[in-house]
Amino acid sequence: MLRLFTVATILAAFGLAGATxxxxxxxxGSMVVTYKDDISTFDPAIGYDWQNWSMIKSLFDGLMDxxxxxxxxxxxxxxxxxxxxxxxxxxxxxxxxxxFHNGRGLTSADIKYSIERxxxxxxxxxxxxxxxxxxxxxxxxxxxxxxxxxxxxPDDYTVIINLSQPDATFxxxxxxxxxxxxxxxxxxxxxxxxGRNPVGTGAYKMTEWLLGQRVVFExxxxxxxxxxxxxxxxxxxxxxxxxxxxxxxxxxxxxVLGDPIPSANFLQEKNDPANADLIVEGGLLHTGYITMxxxxxxxxxKLVRQAINMAINKERVIKIVNGRAxxxxxxLPPAMPSYDPNYTGYAYDPAKAxxxxxxxxxxxxxxxxxxxxxxxxxPRIAQSxxxxxxxxxxxxxxxxxxxxxxxxxxxxxxAPMLWSGGMAWIxxxxxxxxxxxxxxxxxxxxxxxxxxxKYCNEEIDALAAKADGMASTDQVEARLExxxxxxxxxxxxxxxxxxxxxxxxxxxxARIGGExxxxxxxxxxxxxxxxxxxxxxx
Amino acid sequence: MLRFLAxxxxxxxxxxxxxxxxxxxxxxxxxxxxxxxxxxRSATPETVESIRRQLGLDQPIPVQYARYLGNLxxxxxxRSYIQKARVSELIASRLPATLQLMAAAIFLQLLIxxxxxxxxxxxxxxxxxxxxxxxxxxxxxxxxxxVGLLLIYxxxxxxxxxxxxxxxxxxxxxxxxxxxGVTIAGWYSRMSRSSMIDVLRQDYIRTARAKGVPxxxxxxxxxxxxxxxxxxxxxxxxxxxxxxxxxxVEAVFGWPGIGQLAWLAIQRxxxxxxxxxxxxxxxxxxxxxxxxxxATSLIDPRVRHS
Numbered sequence: 001m002l003r004l005f006t007v008a009t010i011l012a013a014f015g016l017a018g019a020t021x022x023x024x025x026x027x028x029g030s031m032v033v034t035y036k037d038d039i040s041t042f043d044p045a046i047g048y049d050w051q052n053w054s055m056i057k058s059l060f061d062g063l064m065d066x067x068x069x070x071x072x073x074x075x076x077x078x079x080x081x082x083x084x085x086x087x088x089x090x091x092x093x094x095x096x097x098x099x100f101h102n103g104r105g106l107t108s109a110d111i112k113y114s115i116e117r118x119x120x121x122x123x124x125x126x127x128x129x130x131x132x133x134x135x136x137x138x139x140x141x142x143x144x145x146x147x148x149x150x151x152x153x154p155d156d157y158t159v160i161i162n163l164s165q166p167d168a169t170f171x172x173x174x175x176x177x178x179x180x181x182x183x184x185x186x187x188x189x190x191x192x193x194x195g196r197n198p199v200g201t202g203a204y205k206m207t208e209w210l211l212g213q214r215v216v217f218e219x220x221x222x223x224x225x226x227x228x229x230x231x232x233x234x235x236x237x238x239x240x241x242x243x244x245x246x247x248x249x250x251x252x253x254x255x256v257l258g259d260p261i262p263s264a265n266f267l268q269e270k271n272d273p274a275n276a277d278l279i280v281e282g283g284l285l286h287t288g289y290i291t292m293x294x295x296x297x298x299x300x301x302k303l304v305r306q307a308i309n310m311a312i313n314k315e316r317v318i319k320i321v322n323g324r325a326x327x328x329x330x331x332l333p334p335a336m337p338s339y340d341p342n343y344t345g346y347a348y349d350p351a352k353a354x355x356x357x358x359x360x361x362x363x364x365x366x367x368x369x370x371x372x373x374x375x376x377x378x379p380r381i382a383q384s385x386x387x388x389x390x391x392x393x394x395x396x397x398x399x400x401x402x403x404x405x406x407x408x409x410x411x412x413x414x415a416p417m418l419w420s421g422g423m424a425w426i427x428x429x430x431x432x433x434x435x436x437x438x439x440x441x442x443x444x445x446x447x448x449x450x451x452x453x454k455y456c457n458e459e460i461d462a463l464a465a466k467a468d469g470m471a472s473t474d475q476v477e478a479r480l481e482x483x484x485x486x487x488x489x490x491x492x493x494x495x496x497x498x499x500x501x502x503x504x505x506x507x508x509x510a511r512i513g514g515e516x517x518x519x520x521x522x523x524x525x526x527x528x529x530x531x532x533x534x535x536x537x538x
Numbered sequence: 539m540l541r542f543l544a545x546x547x548x549x550x551x552x553x554x555x556x557x558x559x560x561x562x563x564x565x566x567x568x569x570x571x572x573x574x575x576x577x578x579r580s581a582t583p584e585t586v587e588s589i590r591r592q593l594g595l596d597q598p599i600p601v602q603y604a605r606y607l608g609n610l611x612x613x614x615x616x617r618s619y620i621q622k623a624r625v626s627e628l629i630a631s632r633l634p635a636t637l638q639l640m641a642a643a644i645f646l647q648l649l650i651x652x653x654x655x656x657x658x659x660x661x662x663x664x665x666x667x668x669x670x671x672x673x674x675x676x677x678x679x680x681x682x683x684x685v686g687l688l689l690i691y692x693x694x695x696x697x698x699x700x701x702x703x704x705x706x707x708x709x710x711x712x713x714x715x716x717x718x719g720v721t722i723a724g725w726y727s728r729m730s731r732s733s734m735i736d737v738l739r740q741d742y743i744r745t746a747r748a749k750g751v752p753x754x755x756x757x758x759x760x761x762x763x764x765x766x767x768x769x770x771x772x773x774x775x776x777x778x779x780x781x782x783x784x785x786x787v788e789a790v791f792g793w794p795g796i797g798q799l800a801w802l803a804i805q806r807x808x809x810x811x812x813x814x815x816x817x818x819x820x821x822x823x824x825x826x827x828x829x830x831x832x833a834t835s836l837i838d839p840r841v842r843h844s
Contacts, residue, residue, distance in 0.1 A: 037805075041623075124592065196623060251702065404568070404807050
């Protein structure tokens, strides 16, 4: 259930450069995708888990989107846009050929309504906070205003958004699901049941939802990108055990496994030469880390935190997860802009760690607690950490608990050490700032916040604010460089031990074709529904 | 008979009221804040408080309970925190599948368990008895997800006799019902064996044998009619036993019942669904016991007159 969400980041080099050189695939055919869990909702203002995140992207559209397989922003419902020199005013011109699945044409009022709906406290949208920079946000959140004064619509195809302060990430914000266009008349008609009766402008429309059994998407013949999508029909079969789904895929009843390949079968399937073309490896915008509560002894001592960074054997963790991850040495994952490939971090060196610990005044170590989520492989990973800590004299008691309980302990600051496995941060959009504010910034270091290290460095907070104010296009490189410095400074303070970056292996049938990036796209999990095609109709 | 029935009904009503207090208590026993789960990672403390107000979770507990009970009486179990859909609708859409599976499983476990137990009781302490008891022990002990996956692998994947999970036709129900049936039949064979052994020792059985009634009639007519009483009571209690098994079996076979709904809700901390499913399961158990009581009293006059 953890809200895993993320955005395309595979570099353009892998991307559609190759695909566009070939002839465009023919439309037609269908595919079957299986999931263990039923889908929670298709309401773009509500849906916030890794399963519905990419399905909602196929049903709805926003002002901006990403070029498939890249982190490059492109206009989507917007035809073009301009940004004022002070970075405070965004002017979007809308396409005129966009119609909702109910046949009505899209206008600027729909964009205004949809963003306001996510901000409206009555909607209870988990995405509300993303729109903090729009003028009038505070008034609407507090209930004083019924709309956002910062969004105006001078004509049917123009949307002007005024910000209260420059925000370099704002184009990502209007590309996020919570800003997707929804038709007001359908919300009025269905109310809270809109999530089960979605009407959008997207490449697919939902035609059937049998609770607990299946959801059917059919191609939207009026979709504004002509020639797209390729498949006529996608059937999502839910409630399917992943091991059984794997058997069904082998028999040809299923085309794509929505869930990861089950651990028990993983190595066998991956090493089977018959699967060479069917299993695709892709990065996620994910980092798994250990947090140390920087407000309580002994972890309020920087030397102790640095010592622990040197004590953890990350190679062993990679083995525990069957190689489905790579070693991390900084908070940002490699696919994220501002990742520093030259940063070497803290090398594994237990002797040096023990020395640092002595310097910090703990020559004989200490006793502490390590919280972890109780589902495999996390307790095994925690045991591996426990062994590493023992080697430098620290006795860590493992608290293996349910996810919600661990998140609560982290938020309340009662967990001295916490392994983030199963609950780790996956970026909402491909920008380095998204890995800072809630999980490393002072804003997240409040009771119930996601900054489990309770790390708050005012100097770094000021630098982060400065970086996100660098909104003009000629500052892009300087901004990314500043973020790189910010993360290096953070690692100097060592509130976390970055341990690994997860790698996803997606499995599909031989019948379904498309560039490998479409099957490993970190935003569109498990596959990019709009661009894969059926080989049997080519 | 009417007085007996009225007494039992009144008793059931009180039990159900107690159950509502317990399910309502779930809201406070769960060691995490559901509002924070709804609000998501980017929410400010103000947003969290506003959602708490809208859900009425800031009210005093007795007020919350009164509102919960009031809505419940009108058939309103609230809306899911995550899916926003009506809990009553979610449960109603999945209940038929669960009932189907339960009916099929009860049928299969009786079909397997009863004859096995009766057969064992007539050959007490001899090899056939020992074999049956050993098998039922294996059945009771085997984890249901292992039995389920094994049945799928052999009968659906290798032999291709049944579909690989799913829901719809009579063929889909066989393997999940068999998984529940095989693992629970063990209880029934042990139970019917010991019950039969008790009865077969009675004087009237000796009398029947002495006057030359054929052995099959002694066992199946004279003895079974008395031995069946505890088994009927057991079926009533069994519905509770299913509450655990059904979650596992539904997950393995992709059976769209309330077990899956509950499992998903637990993972997502979707408390209204957890409360709803718990309540429905409790009603099922109470109803099952009530039906078993009524059936027993119909078969055995001693029960309704005492």
